[in-house]
Amino acid sequence: MDWLNTNFHPFFDAVTKLIEAVLSAIEATLLYPPPYATIVGAVLLAAFFVSVRVSVVTAIALTFCLLAGFWTASMQTLALVTVAVIISVSIAFPLGILASRYKKFEAGIRPVLDIMQTVPPWVYLIPAVMIFSLGRVPAIIATIVYGIPPMLRLTTLAFNQVPKDLMELGHATGTSPRSILFKIEIPSATPTLLVGLNQCILLSLAMVVLAGLVGAGGLGAEVTRGLTRMEMGLGLRAGLSIVALAIFLDRLSRGALERGRSPAR
Template structure:
């Protein structure tokens, strides 16, 4: 038997949501339309190229991006050929479009905030609390506000993915800049560089390997979120995995899951080998 009065948290949240929709519904609609245009544009661009040509171009691009690593290029071609052979090409391109969109948005927010946190201890303390909260929150919880404000479909899936994938990129950008040797900063100051010149010509180049590790983790988290986001209507390979679970279709779910793993391995190998003097673990 409950002895204390129940706090009206649920009613307060509903009132807040209603207020936001009344006064900022136009902004939410604009964000939704912009994200839908972005995903559709990436998907149309990817599907515009026939699959065989895309596979060849992807293998060539990976070969040069990874500093002429032929093994990764060949494995990329084999993996994409397998996805095409499993008749999952269109779904894979949609998943790829969702991951690209979410990753770009996450990095556009995370990297500037990471740079600001590295130069401002007060902001760093505030962001650290927020990042701890975000990284300890169960991933399914991110779906609730996304559904409340954006309904069902690809757009709320992107929103949830962006929030889920941001923390590593923000943390590692902050860490990379803070770990720059003080003598380099002193030399830059001695030559009279402005804060912007110091950031562009000294701090970012030196911190780039650490920042790229954050980019890698951001992409991996975005891909891992594709299956969870399918629960709120995000399409692509993740939705096929969810259907396989719901229908106990082991074969279909395994094939879609394998395609996600292939895409993850390709993106992981590329981002880990894209910088010079950096070896894969």
């Protein structure tokens, strides 16, 4: 760790500044308007781009976070989880596709995924804090490491379960590999991919509480504060706010992907 800090400090510093800049930009966008304006905007966007049902879930979840008294903390957590999930999916999705195509690659990364899922989450925070110091960046790094394995495994499973007759039909008609990927494989694999995305979101939110212990702020800090002060009401409100965000993110992502898939049917 000393060697890494000595020789790669400029790189780690650049990563810290980049992640902090992205998080600060998302938080500023979410917190700049009044809470009710943000809720109304989110509900309208959900109704227009996804469905009315998802817009109702959005309204209930965000209103609960506001009435619970954790609007700022909820938006901080939402920004942290959004960035972590996007990075986790960006890494896991292409690796999952490679693992479904090359069995040796899948066999090689399987023990790595086993270790990533089995090692307690606390352990990820130790080197992250040693390298990036306290704050939101080590929380993001630990959350990404914890969120990659389920998405990668289920991506591999999803592409392995694509019907062979559809693949043979695509090859027989002279369809390019790119078209087969986007028009046959991804639409067929979407139900399982949604499960992987759901697991990635839930595990990322589960890490939020631990992230609060290293100065990441948000709802995790409120849960930690409730624990240290032995205030059940504070911990329960913060915990239910995390649940509300989990339901909101799950329904929104699921609805958006299902709607995006419907023209391909």
